[in-house]
Structure formats: C-alpha cells, structure tokens
Amino acid sequence: MSNRTLTFSVFRYNPATPEIKPCMQSYQLKEAGGMTMFVALTKIREEQDPSLMFDFVCRASICGSCAMLINGKPRLACKTLTRDYGTKITLMPLPVFKLIGDLSVDTGTWFRRLSVKTRAWVHTKKEFDPTVLEERMDNATALEIYEPERCIECGCCIAGCATANIREDFLGAAGLNRVARFMVDPRDERSEQEYFEIVGSDEGVFGCYGLMACEDNCPTKLPLQYQLAFVRRKMAVAGLKR
Amino acid sequence: MLDTGISPQRSMGRNPRIDLYLDLAQLISGFLLVGFLWTHMVFVATIIIGADTFNSLAQFLDDYYLSYVGIPFIGLVALIHVIVVVRRIPNRYQDYWRHARTIMHFDTWTWIFQVVTALGIAILASIHVFAVIMGWPIDADTSAARMHAFWWFYLVLLILGEYHAGFGIYRQFVKWGWIKRKTIGFALKSITVIIVALGLAALWVFVQLGGALR
Amino acid sequence: MSNYQTHITDVLIIGAGLAGERAAIEASSHGLDSIILSLVPPRRSHSTAAQGGMQASLANCAMGKGDSTDIHFADTVKGSDWGCEQDVARLFCETVPIAVRQMAYWGVPWSRVVAGKKTLPNGQEIEDTKDKEGLITGRNFGGTAKWRTCYTADGTGHTMQYTIDSIVISLGITVHDRMEAISLIHDGEKCLGAVARCLRTGKLNVYIAKATVIATGGYGRLYDASTNAIICEGTGMALALDTGQVPLGNMEAVQFHPTGMVPVWILITEGARGDGGYLLDKNQHRFMPDYEPVKKDLASRDVVSRRMIEHFRKGFGVDSPYGPHMWLDIRHLGAKHIDTNLREIANICRNFAGIDPIKDLIPVRPTQHYSMGGVRINSEGFAYGLKGLFAVGEASCWDLHGFNRLGGNSLAETVVMGMIVGKKIAEYALGATLEYTSDVVEDAAKQQQERIDGLISGRHGREDVFQVRREMEETLMDYVGIFRTGPALQTAVDKLQVLHERAQHLGLRSSGVGANPEVTAALRLPGMIRLALCISYGALQRTESRGSHAREDFPKRDDANWLKRTLAYWPEGAVLPELKYEPVTITELPPGDRGYGESSASSKK
Ligand SMILES: Cc1cc2nc3c(=O)[nH]c(=O)nc-3n(C[C@H](O)[C@H](O)[C@H](O)COP(=O)(O)OP(=O)(O)OC[C@H]3O[C@@H](n4cnc5c(N)ncnc54)[C@H](O)[C@@H]3O)c2cc1C
Ligand code: SF4
C-alpha cells in the first residue's frame, strides 16, 4: 500500500542511568497499511531497540495507558494512525506526570491521588441488603452517570491543560469530571457543601481558566466544557448559599 | 501515598470561599468594564449624528455629575479587575510559555494574547484618561483635534479593547456553560466585528471633523 | 545478598482486575491487611475491556421474564458441554443476582428497564412492563435461553472495574502497581508469598503473606491473534505451574470469539449480534441460519466460530491479505442505535479500521478470546497442591466454564468468586500464622536475581526473546487453533519443546538496566512456553471433541472415556507437562445434548 519510510524522533531518558542525559533518538521504519503508533513502536522495540520504554495495554483506546505527545499534542498512541502524519513524527512523554522512562509516565499514581483527594466513591449511609431487590433508577439517570464515568484516565486533558502544567495541585478536567459523576448520582448522599470543600477553590473548579484544551484533547470525546461548567455553577450556588 | 488532600493553607483559617469570590469578582468586574466600553462607544458614536448631539450629551453627563462618579467608579472596577486577574498570571510564566509552545493549542494561545492586550490597554487607557482630564470638559472640537493627531493611538487602543473584551466574555460564557462552545465563538466574532466597525466609523467622523476645524 | 525490599501482609493478591480487587475488598472487610500487586494501574486491567455485560437471572426485562437461577444453571452446564463442576455452577448462579445488586449499591450505573412496547429487529413485538421499570435490565447474549446479560451501555467492564476500584480506594487497601510477581515463594507444602520485580525500577521486592491469591487473568497473548490486552500473558498461571506442586486444569480448553476485527483483532462484542447484527459470507449471504436454524448467529461462541471456519473451507470466506474473513453486518440497526448502544464498536471500527459500521460491513474472523483453563482450585478457591494459595477470575479453573464459557459469565464469575473465595481466603488467613524460614525466602529471591543477572550477562546464550516468542505465537495459532488434529498437535508439541529449550538460552540485546522491557519479556517467556505446552499436549491427549476443543479426527464427545478434567503438572526440570485426570462433578444435569451445535444438527439428520 504505502511505501513511505517514517522517521520517528523519540525522547529518551532512563532514570536508572542519570549519567546519560535526556536526548532525542531517531528510528526509521517502513510504514505498513493501517499502521498505528502501537504497531510502529512495538516494531521498533522488537527489531531495533529493545530498551525503549512505553506503555500499551488494551491497544484499543479503552484502558488509557498509552497517552503521549505526538508532534506536540497529547494523543492515545494506540488509536493514532501513522497515515495521518507526515514522514517525520516526534514522540515525547506527557508533561505533568512523573517520568518512568522514555515515553512511559506514571499516570496511575497521579489518578489514584486524585481519587483519594476527591473521595471518588459513592458515599452512602445505607447498608447493602442482599435479600432485597436493587433500588430503582431511571435509565436516563443511569446514562447521565455513565457519561462522565466514561473517562479512561489517560491524562491527555491534564497534559494539555495550562493550569495543571503550572499548579501541581490542580485537579484538572478529569478530576472535576469525576466529581460531576458523583454529583449526578442519586446514590451518593454528599451535600453540596461537602463537594464545595473538595472542588470549591483554585485547586478545583475556580482554578480553571476555561481554555478548553482538555475538551479538545480528550480522546474519549467527553463533554468536558459541559461538565466543568456544571460543577462551576453548582459550586458557585453552594458557595453563595452560606 | 494516601493523603487527605486538604492543603494546610486551606485548613488554616483562610476563608474557604475566597477563590469563589475572586472568581466572581473577575466575572462581574469584567462585565462592568465591557458594559462601560460599549456604552462609551455608543456615546462617542453620537458624533456621527452631529457635533451638537455629541456636545449636549457630554454637557448632560457633566451637569448631572455622572462623569465625576462614573470615571472614578470605572477606574476602581478596572483596578479590581486587574488585581483579581493578576493572580491568574502564572508566577512562573516561563512555564506557561513553554507549555503553550509544546502543546500548540489555539485557545491556550489566545490566553497569552489576553495578557498582552491587558497590558497594552492598561498603558494606553491611562494615557487617554489623563489626556481627557487635562482637556476637560469634553467637547467635539478638542476631541476631534486629539483624534486627528493621535488617530493611530486610538486605533490601537480600540482594537486592543475590543479584542480583550470579546475574548474575555467568550471565556466566561464557556466557563459557566451558558452557551455551547463553537456557537459562542461565532457570535462573539460577529459582535466584535460590529463594535470595531462602529468604533472605526466614530474614528472616521472624528478625523473628518478634526480636519475641517483646522 | 539481600538488596531487595520486603513487605509483610496478611493477604497478598497478585492481580488488580475485577477478581483480585473484589477478593481484596472481602479480605479487608474482615479486618485483614492486604496488598494488591498489578502490572498496571488497577483501572487499566484487562477487565475494563469487557463491553458486553454480565449474566444474572434477574428476570426484569421483557425477554428475561420467567428466568431463574435454574435456567441460568442449565445454560451454563450445557455451554460447558458438561465439562464444568455442577456444584460450583449452582453456587455461582445462586450468587450472581446478589453480586449484581451489590455492584449497583456500590455505584455501577447499570442500564435499567424502560417500560413500553418495542419491536425487535426480527419484527417480534415485546413489552417491558411498568412494574419492572427502573430495575436492572438485560440484553441478549449467545448460548442463553433468556435475556439476562446486565450491562452499562457499552462499558460494562469499565464501570465495574472503576466502581470496584473506588471501593478499594475508599477502604485504603494498598496497591502496588507496576509490580510484577515473577515467582511464588513456597516450601513444598505451603505458599509463603511471592518475589516481584518492580516495573518502574527493575528492583526485586519480596512479599510475605499468610494467604496468596492468583488473580492474573488469562493467557490470550500466547496466541498470535487474540482479543486480549497485551498484558494477558498468563504469567500468574505460570507462577503456579512452576512450583511443581500446583496443577493447571483443562488448559486445552481455549475459547475463540467469532468476531475479532481483521487485522487488529480487537473484539467486536457479541452485543452487536445480540442487538440484531448478523454474519455474511463473500456472497453477502447470511449463512448461520443454514447451520443453526434455531439460535442462528447467536449460537454459543465455539459453535459460531467453527461454523465460520467450516464455511471458509467451503470457499465462502472473503479473501484478504490477512487470510479469509466474514462480514459482520449491523447497518440495519440504524445510526441512532449504533451511535448510542453500540458506540464503542462504532468507534473501534472508525479508529482502527477506518470503516463506518453505519454504512460499511465489518471484517471479522474467529480470534483467541478466553482461557477456560487455569490454576486448579477446589470449590472454595484453595489451589490444589499448596496450602495458603488461592486463585480467582480468569486465571483460575474453579471450573464454572468447563469446555466453553458463556459470554457474560466471566465478568459475573470475577465478582462472584471475589465474594465467595474472598470470604474463604479471609477465614483461612484469620486462622493462619505467619511462619517461614528466612532461608526459603532468601533462596527464592536469589534465584530470581540470578535469572536476571544471567540474562544481562548473556552467559546462557544469545537467543532473541522476541524471535522465540513470535515462533511460539505462530505455532499455537497454526496448530492448536479452532479445529485440531492429532498430527498437527504433535507438530505443535515438538516445535514448542524446541522453543522451550531455546528459551533457556535467552540473551539480551540491550543493557538490561532499570525497568528494561526486554528483561521483562525475557523473564516471562519460558513460563509462557510451558503454558503453551500444557495447552497443546493436553489437546493432543484428549481424543474427543468437547465444547471449544474440536478434534477433527475425534468429532464426537466421548463421555465414557473423557468426562474428566485434565490436570497438568510441571515437575522441576521436566520437558513436558505431566498429565493427570480427575472426574467432573455432576450433581443435577446428566450429560446430554446441548440443543445447538454440531451434535444436535447431526442428530436431526
Ligand atoms: C475484549 C474482551 C471482551 C470481553 N467481554 C466480556 C463480556 O462482555 N462479558 C464477560 O463476562 N466477560 C468478558 N470478557 C472476559 C472478561 O473480561 C475477563 O475474563 C475478566 O475480566 C478477567 O478478569 P480478571 O480479574 O480475572 O483478570 P484481569 O482483569 O485480566 O486482571 C488481571 C490483573 O492481574 C495483573 N497481573 C497479571 N500478571 C501479573 C503478575 N505477574 N504480577 C502482578 N500482577 C499481574 C494485571 O495487571 C491485572 O491487574 C471479555 C474479554 C475480552 C478479551
Ligand atoms: S478548561 Fe480548565 S481544566 Fe480544561 S484545560 Fe483549560 S484550565 Fe485546564
């Protein structure tokens, strides 16, 4: 199909060998039909440089492992086709997150901390009773919860966000979206004031500049503008009430 | 690894709602300034109808002391706006610059322009206010003369002001989710075009007037 | 030499998928301290990829009316081709409804019943009644008599994993992600924990625990074409096998999914056919009804996969550079349905194949999908052969699935097992004491350090990891696929034995420092080849066809000789697994006809 030869310029740094300074390394690869960055990087590792570090798990844009900067933009590498790019492709690790090595960053720890900070689980005083039927819920409500729940914690919104790049403690769009998920869930009994304590500050929703890099970079196409605005309005009301 | 997420500054007596208040202050002061800017433009544009209308409007504002309340008030609002907004400018602005350069995201760049235009407006508007006050009271002839000589100055101020206001409002609409993104962008572009057109028309009249009076 | 970090806990859980995390919650709610290890952050586990749903006989939706645990039981046993443990299946079917409701209580936004009349794609009119409105609904899945697959739009596994993980976080359970268990520590009688390699730094860590749980998921990636995530390499099963004490059950039972998308092998969920999609051949003829007049495109997976291959062989496959394939047609479902209920499928088609399922046909082919076999445990979750070792989820052979798992039964299995086995683990750990000699631990760690050093120094040889690995994948694909024959299986065993020998002489091409991915691959490979040998050798010995194990030279099920389970052991230094057999527990439903598939078709003729 294609007979292009691609040149990948890849960021290299291994924290285990700090004496070797970070640098960009070039690899050449013959493009194949329908080649994704996953296929390309795997080929490079297997055929040219087995020390190259990067993360893929599902290779199907479901798990959120493989985000990186492709020509400067945060993208899921597994669902990025090489044919959409020129013959020169630059790959960098995501900013904000701690570097593990080369293209691999520690999004896992970041998002776990986020869950702890936002106390991202259903808060209820009810006990589970195995002998009774489930509580009823409107299907529309279930879908409304599912919408923000779709976030795959890839970190693209965080890497592209100016605030998150500057403020270490900023929850980012993924964090605010996660809070929105619990706000719309009738099973969560938290009051607005409790949510206000979590996101009613510059660390949360008032730190957001509204530049929407998050929404533009989200590979899951979450309606982040809608979710951020929803949280902002709710928190403004909650904050003014008392 | 498990921390509670409550940062010490926040638990130590700082008003927990302060960030909300500051955000609202930015929103409200911004809207007031835009409101002022647009009223101002409409007033100025009365010159298109004729020098008399313009003069009597200025007279009217003067007579009822509206100018003496309005100017300091707007000055104060502008000051508040500057103060609450300045905290948004990253203290490590190099970080922002580096970020904007690597990410290449359109909206992120507009924010940088927001900062630049704000600086420009602060300087130019102060000069303008100073000049107006020095030449008090306002009337069509002196305005026209100033216009004629410094038309480029007003052109720059006008464009900066419109740009800054347009995008500022756009940003607030986006942030509060009052309008869906993309549609609002279009709406504001049109608004900006209208205002700039109006402003240019006013400027043209001034220049004409100034030339005739010479 | 003890340059490793040691962690001591009550319960060590290897694997943070649904099964592992659910078991951890159980242990923690019994007041035990537990540590979960995972290759990746928990929410990136393979469980999140399951889109279709989980079976539970709630009988809420119109097409689920009259469903019961008995019917679910019968479906499961038939699906397994009578290879499952019926006491386990019974326990499972009785517990699933509770498990689903508990997941709802914890936060899964299950899709709910919406009352009203609906018309199915086949023209049938159904009505969801007002009294069931708002209860958890179900969708159609292959091999089931009723609609009972509970789901959340198109992301069931995702929402389940995120919810379970949120509970794990709320309970403050320790998770060490990017930490790969590379061997179990045991003294021949008791399991004492595991040696793990940190995938951030490459350093060794030792975990000592009263109870150790294997929850590492399946081994799909032993095959060249698999729907599984690339981390599904069966490492946990290999850990158990390598103790020499613990057997793996029914490794020859490998499920193929009829609809892996060509050529990336990403799964197109059964939901597509459940919602009314069907398969077409190269003449765009809908061929499944010719073979399976009743269940049509929704016969159980093994049957549909085999019918596709049969149809290929008759020359009806669509030719492509990646081999023959069929078409999956969902165009008639309409843009609205596809973009909401099947959004994920639509995205996959668009992003990974550049096709639009609203307008185009989807190229599909049977692809490796699920491992029925695994660490053999008893009905309470205790592994055979070592005290203090347990297994849950796809890594285990509890034996709910026998020779073919029903779609939707494995997500259900993960949480049900987490509940049931989790409780047994807790009871065991509460009664156990932490006794171990430091020699055993020291030796175990040293052995692993030597393996790593050996690889780095290259003193055992210069075999290329990726080369050997590729040959293994191709061998399984070519000779241990959907239809099997004696000679092909023998070829596979011979080739794999050679590869196993070569895998003893791996040498690195890179430096091997830090979290080096070549070291990671090299450490896994020998164990993976042993698993491949368990699969092929077990398949070679089993001279019958049952469920997904289809021998062309023995096309009939043979209950007289083979109503039994294979147990594969790997004694130290062996070159082939040692196979033993045990009877299958039959408590309620004696072996009979599945009512679909080849046997019933031939009995009709
Ligand atoms: C594409 C796809 C779709 C599916 N859809 C459905 C469906 O609709 N319904 C259904 O019922 N089933 C479905 N299944 C099957 C189901 O998803 C799995 O069987 C199930 O999720 C397995 O869960 P688990 O917890 O056992 O393992 P996994 O979720 O695979 O988790 C394994 C865990 O173990 C960890 N791990 C592995 N090895 C090690 C090691 N050496 N050291 C430390 N940690 C380790 C991993 O990091 C991971 O956290 C699907 C499977 C696939 C492939
Ligand atoms: S809109 Fe807010 S969260 Fe999104 S990128 Fe901008 S500052 Fe970050």
Ligand code: SF4
């Ligand atoms: S909100 Fe979108 S970009 Fe951000 S982490 Fe979630 S899926 Fe990724």
Ligand code: FES
């Ligand atoms: S590898 Fe899972 S999202 Fe890319």
